[in-house]
Amino acid sequence: MLKFSKDHEWIKVEGDTATVGISDYAQKQLGDVVFVELPQVGDEVDAGGELAVVESVKAASEVYAPVSGEVTAVNDTLEGAPETVNASATGEGWFVKMTVADAAQLDALMDEAAYKTYCDGL
Amino acid sequence: MTDTLKTTALHDLHVDLGAKMVPFAGYDMPVQYPMGVMKEHLHTRAAAGLFDVGHMGQCFITAQDGTWETAATALEALVPASITDIQPGQQRYTQLLDDDGGILDDLMVSRIDMPGHEHMLYLVVNAGCKTADYAHLDTHLPDDVTLSVKDDMLSLVALQGPKAVEIVSAMNPLVGKLTFMTHGEFELMLDDGPIFAHVSRSGYTGEDGVEISAKHDDMKRLVGQLLSHPDVKPIGLGARDSLRMEAGLCLYGNDIDTTTSPIEAGLIWSVQKHRRTGEGYKGAHRVAGDLKTKTRRLVGLKPEGRAPARAHTEIQDEDGNRIGEVTSGGFGPSVGGPVAMGYVDVPHNKPGTSVNLMIRGKTNPATVVKLPFVPNNYFRGE
Known part of the structure; x- marks a missing residue:
């Protein structure tokens, strides 16, 4: 199940690992993604701290970690094909895989229905 | 916020077309349409892109003695370009300078080519500078020279790209005779009757194309007909910026x-x-x-890799010394990679010089290159 942050990141927890990316709403707002700067495997990130930078034709936007943890993998295909983020934001366009240091942080995130209501109000 | 923003005569049309509107120079302007910046950019280079530039300032300068010489001499005291020798139908790019030679704005200056009106100077200035420009001109033009601002009356659009002139020529074949940086007054035959317009063969994309000035209501009719043409798509400020950057053209306020x-x-x-x-x-x-x-000199910078270097990115030499700063930078859709412009200290401005761009604390190698990034396609005559 996907959970969403107010900053438009999504997170999907499977066992010990979570996959993180930006929402479909976010990719539509950004427009054509031309570059994604990803962290290094092994980087420790804090919830709400900078995780990645996504660049569209027009501007650079920061992507924040929805929870604290350690980066265990990054999506290398985004280096050569950043447009994957536009084509499949919540699928092949994922950014990183990471551990979840504190599962309680997940409770602060929105489920899909709550996130949709949140976006409709923006 | 939105209620304090000004709008152009074409504002409702942008909204109807599904544009994403943003505040720009005090106006609520389309930054992109549903097509998206990338496709809008590529479409302009391949066919014809329509830009609403009605937020820009349009004004006339005339002398009370009714002569060209008096009006031209007065403006010539405020800009580095030669003005008095402009012929009717010619257009020239120049800048308004302050006492220290700093640039107050850049602008297009034309001499009207119409019997009885050849003494008139027509200026197009930047939206963000126009109020200050008009005050500057009012202050520094002599008392016998008059500035007439026409922003309440006139709209301005640009149709840019390889098919632009052919499309407008279908409304009046004489438009096709214009060469780069010339202009004239034309009757354009629309399906619902003619309109009167000022057309110049110039623009801000590096492509062939025209800029068209007409009264607000006439412009709405013209734009309606242009957008019904299958080769014409509306283009927002996002692609306008990436197009001008690839063309190596300065943006006031950035470069x-x-x-x-x-x-x-x-x-x-x-x-x-x-x-x-x-x-x-x-x-x-x-x-x-x-x-x-x-x-120091403004140069083109071609970053290695794919990371765009945005404005204010520090430029270093290979030994790590600061030598300048990026003033415009982003992704060039036609180049297929990042492009940037910025000031570097002489002699680092020599094309081929290796420099480093400090993007988010990391060193990104780049090369100083000649502008433009994409060859110009201006029509200078057969």
Whole structure:
């Protein structure tokens, strides 16, 4: 199940690992993604701290970690094909895989229905 | 916020077309349409893109004695370009300079080509500068020279791209006879009757194309008909910026401002030889001085890899010394990679020089290149 942050990141927890990316709403707002700067495997990130930078034709936007943890993998295909983020934001366009240091942080995130209501109000 | 923003005559149309609207220079303007910046950019280079530039300032300068010489001489005291020798139907790019030779704005100056009106100067200035420009002109033009601002009456659009002129020529074949940086007054035959328009063969994309000025209601009819053409798509400010960057054209507020001189900005081509002597207009000493004392120059920068270098990115030499700053940068859709412009200290401005761009604390190698990034397609005659 996907959970969403107010900053438009999504997170999907499977066992010990979570996959993180930006929402479909976010990719539509950004427009054509031309570059994604990803962290290094092994980087420790804090919830709400900078995780990645996504660049569209027009501007650079920061992507924040929805929870604290350690980066265990990054999506290398985004280096050569950043447009994957536009084509499949919540699928092949994922950014990183990471551990979840504190599962309680997940409770602060929105489920899909709550996130949709949140976006409709923006 | 939105209720304090001004709108152009075409504002409702942008909203109907599904544009994403943003505040720009005090106006609520379309930054992109549903097509998206990338496709809008590529469409303009392949066919024809329609830009609403009605937020820009349009004004006329005339002398009370009704002569061209008096009006042209008055403006010539405020800009580095030669004005008095402009022929009817010619257009020239220049800059308004302050006393220190800093750039207050850049602008297009035309001499009207219509019997009985050849004494008139027509100016197009930047939206963000126009209020200050008009005040500057009011203050510094002599009492016998009059500035008439027409922003309440006239709209302005640009149709840019390889198919632009052919499309407008279908409304009046004489438009096709214009060459780059010339203009005229034309009757354009629309399906619902003719309109009267000022058409210049110029633009801000590096492509062939025209800019068209007409009364607001006539412009709405013209734009409606242009958008019904299958090769014409509306283009927002996002693609306007990436197109002009690839074309190596300066954006006021980014690449030029009151801290930069026309010479530093690489605009020497817009300063005719006899205007480089150090006198004859406001700020002339700086133009002459900067030609002698070469301190810094605006250059093109081609970053390696895919990371765009945005404005204010620090530029270092290979030894890690700061040598300048990026003033415009982003992704060039036609180049297929990042492009940037910025000022570097001389002699690092030589094409081929290796430099480093400090993007988010990391060193990104780049090369100084000649502008433009994409060859110009201006029509200079058969």
